[in-house]
Amino acid sequence: MTTTADLEGLLATHEDDVLAPDALVGLDDREEFPDGAVRLLDEAGLPAHYVLTPDGDFSRTVRLLRAVARRDLTVAIAHGKTFLGAAPVWVAGTPHQAARLAERIRAGEAVCLGLTERDHGADLLASEFAAVAHTDVDAADVTGTGSANGHGDGSGGWRLTGEKWLINNATRSTLACVLARTDRTGGGRGFSLFLVDKRQLPEGSWRNLPKVRTHGIRGADISGFALDGAPVPADALIGGQGDGIPVVLKTLQLTRIACTALSLGAADHALGLARDFATGRELYGRRLADVPHVRRILGRTAAAALTVEAVSALSARSVHTLPGELSAISALTKAYVPTLTQETLTSLGELLGVRGFLTSPPGGGFAKLERDHRICAIFDGSTVVNRAALLNQMPRLTRQLSRRTDAEGLRAAADLTAPLPPFDPDRLTMLSVTGCSAVQALPDMATRIRDQGPPQAALLINRLLAELASFERESADFIPVAGGLPSTAFGLAEAYERAYAAAACLLLWLENPPLRTGRLGSDGLWLRACLTVLLGEEPSDGSHGTDNAPSAVLDTLADVVLTTPATEFTLWGAAS
Incomplete structure (x- = not known):
């Protein structure tokens, strides 16, 4: 595992190239993503510290991310977002889900957290992004009345429809943890969390939304995505059906400190x-x-x-x-x-x-x-x-x-x-x-x-x-x-x-x-x-x-x- 001293030494050796102040300011002026700095952090093994294992050290993750933020906040926010996106799995995922996600994060794959929506902001209970169990979808094919009402158990998988907006790393990530309405009536138990693998989605069921210009962190990938009946397997569900809001609130207990x-x-x-x-x-x-x-x-x-x-x-x-x-x-x-x-x-x-x-x-x-x-x-x-x-x-x-x-x-x-x-x-x-x-x-x-x-x-x-x-x-x-x-x-x-x-x-x-x-x-x-x-x-x-x-x-x-x-x-x- 990377130590703080190791990371500090590595970052110091690159303060004349990818972490040079003038270079970072130039990227900011052009609103360009800091690819070079992010690759450097991947090669340094920083993503491994976004995996919160039982024997891990959360405080070390904070110290390491601080070392990056000391050089440039855009780089730290762009790279550290993977921890935020993955945290729901560390909180409520199965051992198999956690192990599978950990392997991909250690390999350098980015994860985003899709909570907010264009018309609802941080009002999670108003979210319209919906997940429909395959059994409901099948009923809709016959009767035309299927809806995200929670009648299906999701054992056959889910179809996700809706838009998430103002999401960090929405476009660049390969994995997205998204909050979806699984009960039409909503409420505290009407939402669930899903870990979506973009690479497994059929063509046309997923599209990225344009980058949003921001006053700060101008080079970060602040964008969004839209899904149209995108199918995900049953094991994409994190925790139980209806656990979405409680899991998000528990996840925030980690990410707010991070x-x-x-x-x-x-x-x-x-x-x-x-x-x-x-x-x-x-x-x-x-x-x-x-x-x-x-x-x-x-x-x-x-x-x-x-x-x-x-x-x-x-x-x-x-x-x-x-x-x-x-x-x-x-x-x-x-x-x-x-x-x-x-x-x-x-x-x-x-x-x-x-x-x-x-x-x-x-x-x-x-x-x-x-x-x-x-x-x-x-x-x-x-x-x-x-x-x-x-x-x-x-x-x-x-x-x-x-x-x-x-x-x-x-x-x-x-x-x-x-x-x-x-x-x-x-x-x-x-x-x-x-x-x-x-x-x-x-x-x-x-x-x-x-x-x-x-x-x-x-x-x-x-x-x-x-x-x-x-x-x-x-x-x-x-x-x-x-x-x-x-x-x-x-x-x-x-x-x-x-x-x-x-x-x-x-x-x-x-x-x-x-x-x-x-x-x-x-x-x-x-x-x-x-x-x-x-x-x-x-x-x-x-x-x-x-x-x-x-x-x-x-x-x-x-x-x-x-x-x-x-x-x-x-x-x-x-x-x-």
Whole structure:
């Protein structure tokens, strides 16, 4: 299997050809697919990591995809889509289906996920794409009344009709996992998932739809396909008939966390560009990196980048250790990580000034990076969709705040060097019965760090506990209402996301001794910087003018950023 170090080394050797910034910008300008870069990743064995076997490591997949996204988001999105397309089979497929698909993915075949439709967008329950069992089709030949009503059992195969649109890799993929209506009346049990092999379809039953021009990721294959009575065998069905929506929702628990790799890579790339600009630019005879305001921006954005990395790391490992909590974890992770990363990119764009708008050096491709990343908040459910999903579980999550946590699962997720248990898709649930262990353990962890951790963190811990108590009071009476959520409710979701992010930082600090050493770990620097960003930078605790003041903490972190390559400015790497 490919290691992160192996992939980093290979990608570095191609930064003058298929991964050269100018070459990638040129492809973007011409809206051309990055064939050369995708072939390179295939040859490097990256597709094998899109196969989620019981003994696999989901967090390694995230780290590898991050390495690609650090170079170019279009390449990462175009290549990584195969994991999204295949994930329903890892969640609900039979062993035979999984083995067969794994073989083809390892051979470099692309898979797409066909969920959305032109007239219905992400409203999956309104989907019109239909699958009719062969028994129904036969009845229609005789009576003319056959329909997608679910009367057939599909034992003789299915015929698929309809259109899927705005699909990543719709044209270039050889396999497509599609959601289809199998009951005319629809509803939560009226849809099923099918893995369609394009190469096995009769001529004329499948046609590709034109590429859609997009504002970002312009070279990606964002297109669609239409089927007209396309026959597929009975074993194309993933899970049982009517299981489509539940399987999709469980699949999203994996893919939403996988999407964080894109944001982490984007943050790495942007910090590298900003660092090079600040150290190589002089203004009025003074190095830009020495200007206090610039250092504050670098320190703040670096702390934000480390915070989203902590969230991503804990969530990715929780796929193995806390699968029953992923309905909550994945929603808050997908809402939090791209949102904070986009804010980070905006801040760095202000630092770069006009150069941030250039599409070639000396801008270094920041404009493309910032534009491409905007789609990451929309993939697999927008920020609003994910916060709404979190709010629908909020009463249960709030009740669980004072309950027991899965201490062992939490510890295994937080120790970045610990072996992971096998991934067990049967433990995925639609709702988390036990809440979110990380947030529920926050008071105990905060007390441990306040009593045993760096003294400089004590005031921040007190503020953190006060904010958690405030959240508990404000959410105590919250009840989701039918027909929509009030805008004020989303503040509760954001507060819960921040609590989880704080818990991720505390957990990584406690469970990884290497993260308490070196320039990042000394005196709890990275932990204090992350908590400073999470809690706000204007405390009324008397710390102004001291080494523990927000400005001093962020200024010290800026020193580390300015002297550390982007590939090494990482908690994950330091821990291992």
